[in-house]
Structure formats: C-alpha cells, structure tokens
Amino acid sequence: MKKETSSEEVTAANEAPASTTRRRFLGSGLAASAGAVVAGSSAATALATAAESAGDEVLEIPASNKILGRGVVTVPYGLPSKFEADVVRRNVEWLTPDRAASISFTPLQDLHGIITPGGLHFERYHAGAVDIDPATHKLAIHGLVEKPLLLTVEDLRRLPSHTAIHFLECPANGAMEWRGVQMDSVQFTHGMISCSEWTGVKLSTIMEMVGVKPESTWFYAEGADGSALQRSIPLPGAKDQFGKPLPEFDQNEIHKDVMIAYAQNGEALRPENGYPIRLIVPGCEANMSIKYLRRIKFTTKPLVTYQETRHYTDTTDDGRIRQFTLVNEANSVVTFPCPDKHLTTPGYYEIRGLAWTGRGKVAHVDVSTDGGKNWKEAKLVQPVMNKCLTKFTFDWDWDGKEHIIMSRVTDETGYVQPTLKQLREARGLNSLYHKNSIQAWRVLATGEVENVQLPTV
Amino acid sequence: MSNSPLSKSIKTLLTGLIPAVALASAVSCAGTSGEQDKKSESEDTPKITGVGTPIKESQLAKWDISVFFDGDNLPPGKGTLTEGEEIYQAQCAMCHGEFGESVRGYPKMLGGSMEEYIETAKHNENNVAIRGINNHWGHAPTLWDYIHRAMPFFAPQSLTVDQAYSVTGYVLYLAEVTDGSVEEIDADFIKSVKMPAADLYYTDTRPDVHNKRCMKDCYSGEPEIVAKQIKGNVSVGDVDK
Numbered sequence: 001m002k003k004e005t006s007s008e009e010v011t012a013a014n015e016a017p018a019s020t021t022r023r024r025f026l027g028s029g030l031a032a033s034a035g036a037v038v039a040g041s042s043a044a045t046a047l048a049t050a051a052e053s054a055g056d057e058v059l060e061i062p063a064s065n066k067i068l069g070r071g072v073v074t075v076p077y078g079l080p081s082k083f084e085a086d087v088v089r090r091n092v093e094w095l096t097p098d099r100a101a102s103i104s105f106t107p108l109q110d111l112h113g114i115i116t117p118g119g120l121h122f123e124r125y126h127a128g129a130v131d132i133d134p135a136t137h138k139l140a141i142h143g144l145v146e147k148p149l150l151l152t153v154e155d156l157r158r159l160p161s162h163t164a165i166h167f168l169e170c171p172a173n174g175a176m177e178w179r180g181v182q183m184d185s186v187q188f189t190h191g192m193i194s195c196s197e198w199t200g201v202k203l204s205t206i207m208e209m210v211g212v213k214p215e216s217t218w219f220y221a222e223g224a225d226g227s228a229l230q231r232s233i234p235l236p237g238a239k240d241q242f243g244k245p246l247p248e249f250d251q252n253e254i255h256k257d258v259m260i261a262y263a264q265n266g267e268a269l270r271p272e273n274g275y276p277i278r279l280i281v282p283g284c285e286a287n288m289s290i291k292y293l294r295r296i297k298f299t300t301k302p303l304v305t306y307q308e309t310r311h312y313t314d315t316t317d318d319g320r321i322r323q324f325t326l327v328n329e330a331n332s333v334v335t336f337p338c339p340d341k342h343l344t345t346p347g348y349y350e351i352r353g354l355a356w357t358g359r360g361k362v363a364h365v366d367v368s369t370d371g372g373k374n375w376k377e378a379k380l381v382q383p384v385m386n387k388c389l390t391k392f393t394f395d396w397d398w399d400g401k402e403h404i405i406m407s408r409v410t411d412e413t414g415y416v417q418p419t420l421k422q423l424r425e426a427r428g429l430n431s432l433y434h435k436n437s438i439q440a441w442r443v444l445a446t447g448e449v450e451n452v453q454l455p456t457v
Numbered sequence: 458m459s460n461s462p463l464s465k466s467i468k469t470l471l472t473g474l475i476p477a478v479a480l481a482s483a484v485s486c487a488g489t490s491g492e493q494d495k496k497s498e499s500e501d502t503p504k505i506t507g508v509g510t511p512i513k514e515s516q517l518a519k520w521d522i523s524v525f526f527d528g529d530n531l532p533p534g535k536g537t538l539t540e541g542e543e544i545y546q547a548q549c550a551m552c553h554g555e556f557g558e559s560v561r562g563y564p565k566m567l568g569g570s571m572e573e574y575i576e577t578a579k580h581n582e583n584n585v586a587i588r589g590i591n592n593h594w595g596h597a598p599t600l601w602d603y604i605h606r607a608m609p610f611f612a613p614q615s616l617t618v619d620q621a622y623s624v625t626g627y628v629l630y631l632a633e634v635t636d637g638s639v640e641e642i643d644a645d646f647i648k649s650v651k652m653p654a655a656d657l658y659y660t661d662t663r664p665d666v667h668n669k670r671c672m673k674d675c676y677s678g679e680p681e682i683v684a685k686q687i688k689g690n691v692s693v694g695d696v697d698k
Contacts, residue, residue: 081633097552097562098610127613140517148517149509160510179583181685209505222523226613230605231524240528247661295520304526306603309595315584315659319575321593321657329663367671371680375672376566404682408670409567416668426666429581434663450684456494 008371033395072118089120090187100128101227103170106352107335109340114165114389115379116194116267123272124170124192127226132292137224139260144296146211153276161445162202162259164282164387167195167356170329171285171312174435177453178424179326184451186338189439193356195389196273198280200261206296216298220305221279231288232302233258233281239326241304249359256281257387260293263426265373275285283358283387284326285433287312317428328416331436332365332392332409343447346400351378357411360388364410369396371404371440371454372419372422378407403443404452412444420453524602526650531598534618535643539567541627544620548609549628557631565589568631571653590632595658597634597650601625622647 080087087102096102104123106116123129134153143146170405173192176182183189217237222230235255238246245251261280262269269275274291279286287307302308302324314322332355337343351369355362361384366375383393392407409417420437442452514521546555553559557566568574568589579582592683594600605621609612616624626642629635629650639646 013559076648078556101610120607127607127610132546142512142514142517142521148514150512150514151509159505162619181683182684209509218521226607228613242658242660244660247663250661276600297515297521297523299525303508303523303529303602304596304599305523306599306607309658310525310588310593311601313593315578317578317581319578319657320659321548321654322662323595323658323660325663327661327663364553364670366670371682373675375675382478408668411671415664416670421667430578430584432585442682451685454680455683457676 002183011086011126019203030320040058041447042297052417053417087120088412089123090191091262092188099125101126103172103192105187106194106328107187107340108191108193108335109186110215111335112449114354114391115265116196118196118267118270119272120265121168121194121196121273122170122192123227126229129272130225130292132224132276137276137294139277139293140295141210141297142295143299144213144216145298146213147209147350149206149210151206151220156201156262156277159201160205160376160450162197162205163197163199164259165195165197165385166257166280166282167193167389168280168289168388169193169215169331169356169358171287171325171433173331174437175432177451178431178435179429179449181453184339186333186340189451190333191197192286193354195356196264197266198259198261199263199266200259200277200280203255203258203260203370206260210425215300217300218302219292219296219298220295220303221288221290222295223274223290224292225357229287229307230303230305231290231307233288233306234300234302234324234326235285238302238337241302243259246324250324253286253359254281254326283360284327286325299450312433314427315430317430320329325434328356328358329364329434329436330359330411331355332362332407332417333439334367334405334407336404337443337449339353339449339451342449343398343443345447346398349396349398351394351396351405353378353391355380355407355409355417356388357409357413358387359411359413359415361386361388361412362409363412365392365409365412366410367392367394368406368408369403372406372408372457375408377450389412400445402445404454405441405443406438408438419457420438421455421457522606523601524598524605526596526599528598528644531601531647532618532642533645534622535641536619536621536623536626537642538623538626538637538640539632540620541625541630541642542622544616544624545627548612549624552610557628561683565578566628568592569630574654575657590628590652591634592654595655597625597629597647597652600628601647604628 018400020366087107087110089106091099091102091104100127106122109209137153139151140148141151170192174189179188217235217239218232219235220230220232222228234246234250236251238251240246259280260277261279264270264273269278274293277293279290279293308323314325316322323373334351334352334353336352337349351367355365362380365378365380367378368375376394378392378394381393384390418437423435423437439453440454442450444450551560553561553566559565564587568591569584569587573587573590574584574592578586590600601621604625605616609615622642623634630637634652635650
C-alpha cells in the first residue's frame with residue numbers, strides 16, 4: 001500500500017503539481033483544525049472543529065513524509081500550489097460589455113506583501129492583450145527634440161537601468177461603491193491596484209539623449225495595441241487646453257519618476273502588462289502608464305484624448321467635469337480581516353492592510369475597531385517607499401463581539417484619507433473615479449465580515 | 458568563456474567547494490542580463506552615445522496620427538454624411554445601435570441631453586448611463602482621432618482618412634451635436650463643431666477634501682450603518698461603472 005501511494009505520487013507529479021494523496025490528507029478533520037478554514041465556511045463550524053481536536057489524539061506521520069517528491073524542472077516555470085487555486089484575478093461580468101475592453105481585479109485578500117506576483121497584476125484593456133515580438137518592436141521619441149530617435153528593446157536594455165517599486169492603480173478603483181455597498185469582497189472594492197518592482201530606463205535619461213527642447217511643456221505616449229491608447233503627461237510649464245496651468249505637483253513632480261519599463265518583478269513584463277515595454281507614470285492613474293509603448297512625442301500642449309475627456313474625468317455635483325485628475329490621492333484598506341477572509345475563534349488577530357499615496361510616501365496609518373470613533377496608530381512594515389504600497393499591521397484581541405474595522409492613511413504631505421461622507425459632500429455621487437474614502441468592514445459575532453458604509457460620520 | 462560556465466559553477470557550489478562570490482561573477486559572465494551596480498555619477502561617467510537610430514519626422518508619418526483637441530494634425534481629406542451613414546450602419550450599429558442608442562451595453566453615441574446631464578449631476582441622480590458624445594466630450598477633433606485610431610472595435614485602423622471623416626460626421630449627427638445640414642465633412646468642419654460639454658471641463662482642483670487626523674472620540678452617538686442589500690459578491694441592477 002505504501003509503495004503504491006508513493007509511485008502514484010511520483011507519476012502524478014510528473015504531469016503536474018497534483019497529488020491525490022495530499023488531497024486526502026488535507027481533507028481530514030485534523031488538517032482543518034490546524035487553521036485551514038476557507039472563506040465561506042461558517043465560523044460556527046470552525047469553532048466546533050477546533051473543539052473536537054482538543055482531545056488526546058496522537059498525531060499520525062503525514063503521508064508527505066513517506067513519499068518521494070517531484071524532481072527538478074518537473075514544472076520548468078514554477079506555479080503556485082494547487083491548494084492556492086482560488087488565488088486568481090477575477091472580473092465582474094456585468095461591468096463591461098466586452099472582455100477586450102474590461103478590467104480584472106487583483107486578489108488582495110490572498111497577498112501577504114507589497115509585491116503583486118506578475119500573474120495576479122490587475123488587467124485593464126481597451127482592445128485586449130497582444131503579443132509583440134521584442135525583436136521587431138520599436139519606440140520612437142520625437143517632437144520638440146534636437147535628435148529624434150528610434151530605440152529597440154535591445155537599445156533600451158543597454159542604457160543605464162533604473163529599478164523602483166511602484167503601485168499602479170486604476171482611477172476606477174472603488175468606483176462601484178460611490179452610491180452604496182455593492183461588493184462583499186476586497187478583491188472587488190480595492191483590487192484595481194497592484195504593485196511591482198519595475199526595471200527600465202528613466203525618462204530623464206531618454207530626454208537627455210534626444211535633447212528635449214525647453215519649450216516642451218507636455219509629452220504624450222502611445223501604445224502599439226489595437227486601442228493605440230494615448231495619454232498626455234505634463235512637464236514643467238504645462239497648461240491645459242484653456243491656458244490654465246496644471247497644479248504645481250503635476251507640472252514639477254510627476255515626470256521625475258517616469259520610466260520606460262521592460263521588466264516587472266525581475267522578469268520581462270507580462271503580456272497583460274505591456275510586454276515588451278510600457279511607460280510607468282508612478283503615483284498617477286494607471287491609464288497613463290501606456291502599455292506596449294511605441295511612441296513618445298514632446299509637445300507644447302496636451303492632446304486631450306478620448307481617455308482625457310470621456311473617461312477618467314470626474315463629474316462633480318456642480319454639473320461640471322473635472323479633468324486631468326492625474327494623481328491617485330492617499331488611500332488604504334484592511335485586507336485582513338475582510339469579507340473574503342473571516343475570523344474563527346475569539347482571541348488574537350493581526351489586522352493587516354495596505355496604504356499608498358501618489359504624492360510620495362505614507363506617513364501614518366491609523367486603525368479603528370469601533371467604527372471610527374477612536375483610532376490607534378498601526379505599525380508600518382518597512383520599507384516605506386515613494387509611490388509604493390506600504391503594508392501595515394495592528395495587534396488586536398477580538399472579544400467575539402461585533403466590530404467595525406477601518407484604516408486611515410496620512411501621507412507625507414499631511415493629507416488625511418477622507419471619509420465617504422466628506423468625499424460625497426465635496427464631489428457628489430456621480431464622480432466615479434478616484435474614490436479613496438475610508439473603507440469599513442463589519443466583523444459579526446459569527447466571525448463573518450461584511451462590507452458596510454457609514455454615510456453620516 | 459565556455460558556453461556553460463553557470464551550470465558548471467552551480468555544480469561546484471552545490472558540492473560546497475567554491476564561495477558565493479565566485480558564483481556571482483559566474484552569473485554575470487553567463488550574460489543573464491543581471492543589473493550592473495549603479496555607478497555614482499561622476500565626471501568620468503561616459504556620455505551615452507551610439508544607442509538608438511536617428512530618425513526623421515517624415516519617417517513617422519504613418520505613426521504620428523494623433524490629433525490635438527484643437528484639430529492640429531487633422532490630415533487632409535474629406536468624406537460625406539451619406540457615406541458615413543453607410544459605414545456606420547454596416548460596421549458600427551451592431552454595437553452602438555442603429556440610432557446610437559447602444560446595443561448589449563456598448564457605449565452610447567447619443568446620451569441624455571446636456572440639460573439632463575447637468576441636472577442629474579446637480580441632484581446626484583445616477584447619470585453614468587446617460588453619458589454620451591453629446592454630453593461628455595470636450596472637442597470634436599478628439600472624436601475623429603478616436604474613431605480613426607480605435608474603431609471599429611474588431612478592426613482598428615481599418616478606416617481610411619476619408620472614411621473616418623465620413624463616419625465621424627455621421628456620429629456627430631447621430632449624437633445630435635450637428636443638425637445634418639452639412640454633407641461634406643473635412644478638417645475645417647470638424648474644427649468648427651463646438652461640443653455641448655466643451656465649457657464644462659476644468660482642470661484638477663484637488664485636494665478638495667480636508668480630513669483631520671482625529672484619534673479620540675471623533676464623533677458621538679450611533680452612526681448609520683449601510684450594508685449590502687443582496688447577499689453574494691455582486692449585486693445586480695442599476696450599477697455604476
């Protein structure tokens with residue numbers, strides 16, 4: 001019997017990381033009591049299981065101790081454990097008419113650090129993902145420059161490299177929650193954000209190479225996919241189409257961190273994220289970080305593209321439309337507990353979450369467990385970096401009663417994340433984009449967690 | 458250097474005979490495109506020369522199709538409303554609707570009136586679904602640019618310049634921005650069209666919300682708590698996108 005099990009294991013292992021033996025083992029009550037309580041199972045069941053296992057049972061040797069495992073390169077490009085099959089990007093079918101002009105969400109509830117694995121980075125397409133051969137791809141840099149240049153991917157890889165960890169956030173992150181509670185899942189309320197280590201060439205390096213003329217006050221970038229997406233990015237002196245200057249920060253700070261990336265988390269970009277090269281405009285709405293980048297042109301005015309007039313502009317309740325709302329203001333969310341990750345038994349829990357700001361670094365995160373009446377400062381997990389996700393933790397002894405948990409970030413400019421009430425008062429209910437208000441989760445006595453809003457405080 | 462210095466030195470390392478430093482140098486020799494340590498900027502940092510190919514603007518004629526809000530870079534050419542209708546009904550109506558009313562959730566060409574849009578915004582009635590070309594676009598040349606570069610969705614950049622003039626003219630008419638009295642559509646016509654929403658746009662005024670970092674007794678009494686009405690991960694019905 002033992003022999004059979006082990007050969008079955010090895011055979012299965014050679015095909016894929018599958019093992020029926022392990023599944024049987026983990027299916028036992030013993031494993032469940034060890035904390036493998038999946039989201040969705042009620043806390044009552046969990047409590048019962050925990051009580052059962054408190055006997056005198058002598059633990060058996062795990063089956064995995066008694067087999068030979070898989071050899072090297074059985075899986076040449078490593079994949080997550082099959083027990084993590086639930087950790088995937090998800091989309092919301094009713095949100096968009098077509099998957100090629102749609103969005104998927106990062107499963108924040110299952111991520112433990114600030115880096116989003118490449119395969120879980122949220123996707124946003126305007127004409128689907130394309131496969132572009134880096135050997136033939138070209139990037140043109142032209143317009144108000146001394147020396148227009150055509151660069152290949154190989155050229156870019158020769159240049160002084162720049163590596164930095166930055167988040168990318170779709171300005172529609174949270175959009176579905178402006179009018180009320182819709183999504184009982186942190187993946188859907190906040191999953192339009194991901195964070196990666198990007199490697200590439202700084203825009204400033206390229207600007208020096210082509211000799212950008214001083215009269216340039218904008219540049220625009222364009223992609224090589226079917227949407228040929230294009231966005232205008234301000235430089236010092238940038239004015240809008242009416243001649244009004246852009247905010248100081250937008251004119252002077254945004255461009256400094258801009259880069260052309262060819263790598264993400266140490267490997268080539270993923271096709272979903274713009275392979276072979278993309279623009280990264282740190283801190284700004286991710287739509288500006290043009291994927292499949294093929295052209296940059298320096299100009300004296302913005303294009304005012306489709307994405308800068310019909311979308312990614314914010315309807316305010318004075319009946320007007322706010323444009324060039326480029327920076328993602330400070331935001332935070334508790335990722336544990338959350339509607340996707342319930343509590344089991346009363347006692348100690350580490351509350352965890354993520355905070356970020358497009359205007360630099362996170363300075364403080366405060367956590368409330370009483371619906372925002374009282375707050376205590378959370379610990380920031382180092383490193384805390386510029387325009388990057390910051391993880392925070394907060395020690396909590398759950399008394400088994402109902403609580404409303406919230407997090408609130410303050411960034412280094414002193415900006416404090418607003419309440420939903422403040423945001424609605426300032427902008428109304430039709431704004432859609434840039435919803436960065438404090439998120440509330442209600443922990444029920446059963447340990448279940450639900451999405452709630454506190455519209456009056 | 459031989460072809461497999463990396464695998465060879467890993468083998469040696471695995472048997473515990475060579476220090477990690479040697480492995481590191483073997484890795485860079487193997488050309489795995491490892492990042493070079495950033496040298497601090499100094500006088501003798503070499504200038505970047507010999508990278509990239511100089512190119513003339515004229516070589517980018519087919520690439521540089523971007524049209525500015527004011528119509529700069531609109532190419533020469535012309536179309537007609539009649540041809541625009543033919544193209545639209547054959548290549549666009551299946552998604553955007555025969556009258557621009559939208560089919561299966563694709564974007565509308567004709568949204569609610571400008572008045573309806575402004576009133577709903579002011580009274581916080583959901584106006585996401587009534588957005589369209591007639592109430593949420595600042596400049597007609599942007600519309601030409603977008604149709605020319607991205608539509609029809611299934612075959613982007615398949616329209617000729619003349620066809621793009623024709624169908625943009627027709628879409629403006631469908632969206633009730635123009636009255637259809639001008640048959641010939643060219644750059645001058647597109648530039649002359651004033652979009653109804655043109656004056657509604659204003660550039661970012663954020664931060665517009667100023668919260669305070671209150672730590673204790675931040676409010677009194679019991680707050681109203683709104684939870685989801687429908688269980689499950691996603692509710693249905695009237696939804697903001």
